[in-house]
Amino acid sequence: MKVAVIGLGFRLGYLGQVFKEIDPDFEIVGYVDPEPAGLAGLLDAGVPVLNAYDTPQEMIAAEKFDLLMVGSPNHLHLDHIRIGLEAGLTVFTEKPIVISIEESLQLASLLHQYGSDRLLVGLVLRYSPLYRDLRAAQQQGLLGDVVSIEASEHIEPYHGAFFMRDWRRYGRYTGGFMLEKCCHDLDLYNGVVGRRPRFVASFGGRKSFVPDNAPQNAGINDMEVYHRKPSGWLGADKVFDSDADIIDYQTAIIEYDNGVSMTFHTNLNVPDHFRRFCVVGSKGMAEGDFVRGFLDVHNAHSSEKVVENTYSAPSEKSQHYGADEQMAMDVLAFVKTGAKQPVSALDAIEAGILALSIDEARIGRKVVDLAPIWEQFDACLHGTTLKQSA
Template sequence: MKIALSGAGLRSAMVLNTLLEIMPEAELVGYFDPQPTFLDKLPEMPRYPSVREMLAETQPDLFFVGSPNEFHLAQIREGLEAGVPRIFTEKPVVVSIAETMELAALLAKHGPERVMVGLVLRYSQHMVDLRTALAEGVLGDVVSLEANEHIGPYHGAFFMRDWRRKTGHSGGFMLEKCCHDLDLYNMITGSRPSRVASFGGRKSFVPANAPASNEEAEIFHVKKSVWESTDDPFRSDGDIIDWQTALLSYETGASLAFHTNLNVPDEHRRFCVMGTHGMAEGDFVRGFLKITRRNGTRHADHDYTKGPRAGQGHHYGADHLMCEDLAAFLREETDALPVSITDALVAGVAALALDTARETGQVVDLAPIWADFDGQGAR
């Protein structure tokens, strides 16, 4: 299994090292990155001056796209047109509605099954267990949901210093960070959002809130920024939000209230799913999932902070679970993964529509977007 890499960043190193541990038969045969910064965390491999030359010379079985978001579309296109059998792209896949349609058309032409995506939370034990309960009908029909993703000041400052602070590079915070969450709630409702509304802005990472002491300032530089970075998260040239609330109405009639904030000292990433026959409540950070039937009896009470998988890797252990599934898929031991490239594009559209709603102050009807998307032919 020959793997070629574009974008030798920290995330690429984390995923690839885990995958190589699980798949000892795999090898990295080359990389493209005009400004590599984490090569010390990857096995030694040759560097190529372009993606095209790398793919032509190495003839990989898998092309790993780990570059900044704005480069994904062009590099995925090169992989598809070069005939690479499998492409893995990090999320979010593309940065605009126009790019979404362009990629959907490419996938219809070349085959969506050739592209895998790193929406890692679909692989988490939380979602494995919740999918089982949903399939068993424990919750009945999903009626309403509430959820959040709240990240600590050290992580929020990273976004305000990193290339992700600029919507042109990242697509915006809701897309870059919360596409995971939006994908999960599409999965849970079994449908796409039909209308969305949103409010948000930037109130924490502004000059008036800059730290008064060096000791406090250290918090905001814990997580290293590399490409296109800036030093001061409170006076940066970024245009992303640091808080946002969202309302989503789904094609099934279910609704979601979602909240994200980048300056929360006690992090959590909670969700609560209310159905006609029960409810499920969980928190990725605190490591639990409780499922309760409508008569008050407990169907499941999972504590993921204990057991053999506790503390296994990043994303609440989901990175390792994802790589196990990827290895099985690449070895052709299974013919499907828990999340598809189409799922990722749908989650991306939801995130982009939420930012449109926030910017315009209007409820956004997604029906015309879905009609265009479906018309591209990708499934």
């Protein structure tokens, strides 16, 4: 498969290696990125990267390829997606798909014009074996009707420090931490519930990565752990005195339009990290953890454990619990045969709208009703105009 890349950062640099392992003919025929942080890793791994271009338009005009991959900073996604769709290309974009409610509505209008079948999105956890098994258990009726969900995404201090040092520390580029990092998880549970979220509330802030908690205050001068993960564009060294405007902990409460409720918690300073969930249904419950690699399902009547699965990554260098490898296979299958994907651009927009509304609730200290947003979204998606109230 031949691809062209807009935004050759660490993420697409890693994904290029994964694609190459699965498809020996994979090559990047061109890229646009003034500071391609992912290029060295690709070249070291023997992935062909042929030509650099100054603009997406120049690259699209000069090259023939099967897929346009967008890995630029989040705030540039909408323009780069638009360029690809207008050129008649199949586009793969990294998450989050866009960074605001207004951009979500603009993208919905674009999808009305060009269709959503040519836009793929890297919400990679939908491809993970654990999540697929969770959905299979649900489809087999082992859970019954979903009633409530408790979920979390916690990351280790080295990873939290990365967010304080990278361009992702600025909400104007990312849309906020809940969107940048947790849109994966919100998308998963939107999929489990199968309905749109209706009301959200949220609380959070920054308490760990602050000057008072700098290790030097306790006589610890070893800062290696906080610089273990390299930063790219706009990278900085400051961690506990960072100029970041993102949170380092947050809790959200969500009610879906069918009454299902969910709590979601994230924290950037969890030494023994986990990414777990408990889905409680009328006939059973599913409990799992992507980091610790298990899925258990219990029957509500007998308390019998009816599913007991464990998972491990396919290799030491594998990211996202083996989901990247499955995503690469599925994307290749889509390009070659049009095979159905487990996540759509519409799923990604809906997860993004939820994340953005959670932050609106946190900042405004209020409960946000998403019904007006869904009304606007559907109008844009179907090319209709909202009726004006009298």
